[in-house]
Amino acid sequence: MDLYEHQARQLFAEHGVLVPPAEVTDSAEEARRIARRLGGPVVVKAQVKTGGRGKAGGVGLATDPAAAEDAARRILGMDIKGHMVRTVMLAQPVEIEAEFYVSYVLDRAAGTFLAIASAEGGMEIEEVAAARPEAVARIPVDPAEGVTTAVAARITEAAGLPAQCVDALVRLWAVLVREDAVLVEVNPLVRTAQGQILALDGKVTLDDNARFRQTRWATREATHDDPLEAEAAAKGLTYVKLDGEVGVIGNGAGLVMSTLDVVADCGARPADFLDIGGGASARTMADGLNVVLADPGVRSVLVNVFGGITACDAVADGIVRALDSVRPTKPIVVRLDGNNAARGRALLDERAHPLVRQAATMDDAAHQAARLALTADANAS
Template structure:
C-alpha cells in the first residue's frame, strides 16, 4: 500500500527525521491560508498523488505570493496529473501540500528497500539527489552507496557514520545524518514498510538536513498490525478494480488485455496468463480467488471481472485441492444466472469433485464452453473471443 508524501513526512517526523514546515490543503483558498499561517515569502505547492516524476509533469510549483498560489492550485485541483509512472490515464489531484521553501545547498538520494536476494534491508544512497535512482545508477554508478542491515542487531550508528562520510556530509552535520538514517530505518522496521525513499534529502545553507520529499510503501499483508497505517489508504489513487477486489478479499491486478481470468492460486494464475499469451490472446487481469472458493466468492469474482469494460471473454481455470470443483461450478452458474454476460465463458475444472462440477455445468443449460487441459482452455477462449469479435464489430482486438 502506498501513501501520500505528506503522510510519509508525518510518519518520518515522528521518528526524528527533519522535515520542512508544511500543511495540507483541499482547496485554493485553503492553500493560500496555509501559506499565510506559515509565513515567509516563498512556498512550494505539491500535488498529492501516488506517483513519482511530479515535478516534470507540472505537479510541483514554486510560488512567491498568495495570488500565485491561488492560480497554481486552481489549475491543479480536479485535473489529472500524467507522469511516467501513472501512464496516460494519469491520477486525479484532490489535495495539495503547501510547504515553506528552504535554502538548498545540496541534494542527496536516500532509500531503504527490502532486498529479497539477501533477505535484508538494503540502504541505497547517492550524492546525486532529485532524480530517479535508476537514472543515477545508469549515469553515475560510482555515486551509489550501499549498506546492508543485519536483522539480528538492526542498523548501527557506525554504519550511519560510514554512509554519511561516503556521501560527503560535513563533520558538523554527521550526527544529524545519523539521526535521519536511524529514523528512516526504525520507521521501515516498526511499521512493516517495504520501501522508504527520501528524494531529495537536502542539506540547507543554514546546516539542516531535511526530507524535502518522501515516499513509503507498506506490506499489505502486515496492515492488520498497524491500523493507523491502514487508515492512510487513499482509494482515489488506486485502480478501482483493484480497490474493489481488496475490499472483497480477492487478489486482483488489472492489465491491458481483453480476456478475463478467474483462477485459484497465484502460480496457476500466472501460468494461465502465460498460456493465454501463448494461444494468441491478451489477459485482462490477474485474479486469484484463493483457497476458499465458495459459490459466493466465485460470483463476486465474476462481477469484478465483468466490471472491466475491456473484457471480451472469460477463462475460469480451477485446480481444486482445498477447493471443490462443484463449489466453483455452482458459483459460475449462480453468477451467470444472476447477471448474464454477453461474452464467451470457458471453464476448465480439475481436481476434487471434478465430475460433480462438470455435471453441474452440463445441466445448467448455460452456453458455457468446457475444457479439460489448460492449453485447451486457453485456445478455446481465444477462438471464442475471435469468433465473437467477428460477429460483433463493436468489439475490437487489443
Template sequence: MDLYEYQAKELFARHGVPVPPGRVASTPEEARQAARALKAPAVIKAQVKTGGRGKAGGIRPAPGPSSAEAEARRVLGMDIKGHTARTVLVEKATVPFEEYYAAYLVDRAAGTFLAMVSTEGGMDIEEVAATRPQSLARMPVDPAAGVDAETARRLTDQAGLPEDAREQVAAVLTGLWRVMVEEDALLVEVNPLARTSDGRVIALDGKVTLDDNAAFRHDHAAFADPPPDRGAAGLEARARARGLNYVKLDGSVGVIGNGAGLVMSTLDVVAEVGGGRPANFLDIGGGASAQVMAAALEIVLSDPDVRSVLVNVFGGITACDAVAEGIVTALGTLGEVGHPIVVRLDGNNAEAGRAVLDAARHPMVRMVPTMDDAARAAADLAAR
C-alpha cells in the first residue's frame, strides 16, 4: 500500500524523523484554517500517490490564510498523472539551504535491503543514477544487523555529505530505518531531505510503501483509501475486499478461473475466437470454496459491460463440485440473472461438479467440455 505524503510523515514523526508542521485539508476553507493555525507562510501540496506534483502545479506557496484558501481551491480536484487531488497538505514553508536524498528499499534481486543517499536531492533520482552514478551512494543492508549510528555515518561519508551535516543526517537515517523495519515497509524515501539555513535537517517530502502481506501485524487501516463505490475502481475495490484477484478490462466476456496461468490462457483464447473480448481477469485461486466462487460471480455479473460469463476451472486443490456449489449459491442470491454463464469443469471432482449444475437446471447456465469450445460459446453469446 502506497501512502500519501502526509501519512508518510506521520510515520516519520512517530520514529523521530523531523518533519515540518502541517495539517491536511479537503476544502479551501479548511486550508485557510490550517494556514491560520500555522501562523507562518505555508505551502499547499496536492496529496496524490504519484510524483511530478511540482511540475504539474500541485505544489504552491501561500504567504497567508487567504492565499492558502485560494491556492487550495486551484489544487483540489487537480488531475496529476491520472490521480485526482482530493486533499492538500497545508505545511509550514521551509526554504532549503541544501537538498539531499535518502531511501531504503527491498532489493529483491539481491535478497536484501538497499540504502541510497545522495547530495543531489530534489531531482529525479533515476536521472541522477543514470547520468551521475558517482553522486549516489548505495549500500546493501544486512537485515540482521540493520542500520545503527555507525552504519548511518558510513552512509553519509560514502555519499560525501558536508561534514557539519553528517551527524544530523545519520540520525535521520536511523529513524528512517526504524520506519522501514518496524512498519514493515518495502520503500521509505525522502526527496528532498533538506538542510535549512539555520542548520536543521528536515524531511520536506516523504514516500512510503507498506507491505500488505504484513498488514496483520499493524494497525494501518486508517491509511487505506475508502473504496470507490462505482466504475472499474469500485469493482476492483470490492473484489480486493473479498480477497479476489480482479482486474477490469474493456471487453464483454466475464472470465473466472482458478490460477493466474489458466486465467491468462483463457483471456487469450477468448480474444482469439472473436465475437467478444475479455471484460476482466478474475483468479479465484487454489482451494477456492463455494463462498469464494459465489463472490467472484457476483462481482463479474455486477459489471454493466459483461454480456456473458465464462467460468473455466481445472480442479486440483480447487474441487470442481465446490465451484459448482458456489455458482448455484450465487444464482440463488442474485435473483434474476440476465446473462448466460458458460462453465467448463475439468479435473478434481469434475463429474460431481457437473452433476450439481445438472441438478440445478438453471436456464442461464450451460456446460461445455473444452476450454476452446467454452470460450467460443461465451464469445458468441456476448455478441448477440
C-alpha cells in the first residue's frame, strides 16, 4: 500500500525526521488561508501516488497567499499519469544548500534490505542512476542488525553524504521497521543554508500483509465498488456513500463530519459524506445534489454551508440554479451561515421552491432533515 506524500511526511515527523511545516487541502480558497498561516511563500504540491509530478506541472512555488490559491486551483483536478489530483500539500519553502537521495527497499531476491543513497538527489536521480551508476551507492542491510549509527556512517561514506545525515538515516530505518514498510524513500533529503537536514519529499510503501495493523492509512482509491462513488469521483467530488437516509452536503471536511454527528444525534443515519469544497458553483451544487438524490436510500437532504471566502449568496445562487437542472423529488433543508448569509437566505426565499426549506442553525437543520427522512420511511412502510 503506497502512502501519499503528506502521509509519508507524517510518519517521518513521528519518528524524529525533520520536515518543513505543511498542510493539506482540497480547496483553492483554503490554500490561500494555509499559505497565510505558513508565512506567505509556499510550495504547492499535488498529492498523487505517482512520480513525475514536477515535470507534469503538479509542483509550484507560490510567492504569496494569492498565488498559492491560484496554484492550487490550477493543480487541483489535474490528471498526472492517470491519477486525478484531489488534494494539494502546501509547505514552507527552505533555502537548500545541497540535495541528496536516500532510500531503504526490500530486496526480495537477496532476502535482505538494501540502502540506496546518492549525493546527487532531486528530480533527475533516475537519469543519474542510468548514466553514472557509480554515483548511486547500494549497501545491503542485515535485518538482524538494522541501521545503527555505525551502519548509517558506512552508508553516508559510501554515498558521499555528509556526516550530518547519519541521524536521519537511523530514524528513517525506524520508519521502515516500526511501520511495516517495504520501501522508505526521501528525494530530496536536503541540507539547508542553516545546516539542518530535512526531508522535503517522501515515499513510503507499506507491506500489504500488515494492513490489519495500518488501519489509519485505509483510504478509498480512485477505483470504487459503488457506482455513486465512481460517478462522484468522475465529477471531482469528495463523496463517500454511507448506509443511511439523510443525504449530507457541506463545504469543508470538518463541517461535514460535524454534520454527520449531529444528524446521528437526531436519531437518523447519514446517507453519505459529500464535501463540495470551498467553492459552491451552480455546477458543483448540481453535481452534488444529483449524486445524493440518486441514492435510493436517501429520504431527505441536508445542505450545511458556512460562508467564508465563498459568500453565502453565491452558494444560494448555486443552489437555485442547481434546482433547475436537478428537479428534486425529496425535501432539501438548507442552513446558511457566515459571509452574506442574510442575502443568501433571501435568494432562497425569493425562489420559494416547495421542496426546499431553510433552518437558522445546524441543529435545527439536522432535526428537520432527520424528521423528514424518518417520516418518509414510516410512510413508505
